Amino acid sequence: MNGKWSWLTGLGVATAITLTATAVMPVLADSGDSAMRDQIKAIDERMPGQFGVYIKRPATGEAIDYQADRDWYLASTIKIPLAVAVMQRAEEGELSLDDELELAESDYVDGAGELLAAEPGTRYSLEELIGHSIRDSDSSSTDMLIRLLGEESFNDQVSREMPEARMNPITTIVQVRFDAYANVHPDAETLTNMDFIRLRSAASLDERYHAFLDKIGAGASEANADSLEEAFGRYYETGLNSGPLTGFGAMLERLWEGELLNEDHTGRLMAQMEQVTTGDRRIRAGLPDGTPYAQKTGTQINRACDVGIIHPEDPERTTIVAACAEDYGDLRHAEEAFQALGRLLAEQ
Template sequence: MVKLQYYCYYLILSSLLLGISPKPVSGQQLLLEYTATVDSTVALSYMVQNKEGKILGKLNADKQIPSASIIKIPLLFYLMEKVEKNELDLRETYELRKSDKVGGSGELQFIPDGNLITYAYLASEMIRISDNTATNILIRKVGLKPFQEWLITNGYKATQLNRFMMDFDAITKGHQNYTSAAEMNKLLLSLLNEKSLNKGSTLQVLEWMENCEDNSALPNLLPEGVAIAHKTGTLEYVRGDAGIIFGKQPIVVTVFIAHYSNLMNADSIIAEIARLAYLDFVE
């Protein structure tokens, strides 16, 4: 970031000394210049698009990457499609069992067995605090294989749900969940333009995503008061965030960082990409 600032100052100063007006730097160019300063050992992929789907910036956007908890976004879409078809009622309750509980993110693992929980609450917690127990219950409700078939039918090739949350045995056997920046943007654009769900379901999904409590990545450097609907994902080797940043011209942004040195460093890169994208394409 520091190198980029010095570079911009140098261009402006040189232009002034020569008595010419500096040419405006495009948002895409600023993103490319910033990402060029990122440590080469970091594997970075991102995509920025406007509401119409025009690509405003991208890098390795089609690369398939372990999805971490970002896979919970398409799962939520599939769940809401079931609701629209009257195949599932969000008011219906589920009786929590000991066998449901897994570690990692979430509070349901600490709730007493036998508690009745609505599917609406499970969906909300899956996004709000990335609750893994809630996610696994929902996967079993809609079916892992039917969900994977839904992804394929809708043209999602990189995005795959091949295991439950916290299933380390599956991971050791090579079963991983995947997605890409391009496919997450495709999904979010369909939400933004109300092409995947009806208006009521769209508003509900946006509300849940706006309540995501992990604001250390995409939202972190955005101006105060800027609305964003997003979902983060974290593994030891991957950090990602995908969302819709609202404003005069809403944009869809997905960023993945792999092989990062530490989580704070990964978050700072994601946040800076979101900040540049907002300043150049939304304001």
């Protein structure tokens, strides 16, 4: 079904804010794709590393693909297809979003979100976990949901229900840690989730690297990578949790069209994406104040992404965007590139 009109009625407060926003952001012009691609290329050339961008205006079918049709590490943007998968199972009657999971110490994952501060035994509904995962990029919530679905079953569902995304296998967030640190030393497998949380408290990546070696009782001469940057770089080469931005953008378009979820769940998920708290220094920062943007960001060592739907409430102005940066060194370089992309979109 085409839900791009009807699901809006279920958004409540988020939509009320959206529809009364005074900012009006023009979408892609009918011509000038080449000029816009050149401007994206200029953003890429100013940023250390690589920048990939996919943009589409569904109303006209216009699309721009700048280095977007190859695999990019998607980081926490994978939390969108996860939310879709959970909601699809609710629609099938396999579970209810009111079902609750109990937080265990083994569920804690280093990173963003408030579940790290919650006591073991705290109970959360599936809808609450989706909200934490999307809005706050809470990785503990994310891994609880992946384990609920079953990692293999979840990936099968993404391949079956969202084939346009062309995503490689998705793992739990904590598994990313095990796999990446194993590139430094195979004894990474002896660590626990709580060990990774403690390592994350180190003041720098170099200190974290040496704290890891100290934890497993290994010397620098026994390490198979000289830094965490090198270790994560090798991890990214596996292709796990990666996919093309063209595919991710196509999935976002189907979500916006109402083809992945029913009206109610489409509205709920879009409302969560409009309330994301992690994107203030990326594309949103380059858009006019108040521009409606349902988004999700992702960040990992030398990897950053921002994906979303600008003006989801107005089919004539809706713009799908998926952008990722890699090997930029300092995160501020990637943030400047995302902001420049936002300004570019606002100028069209």
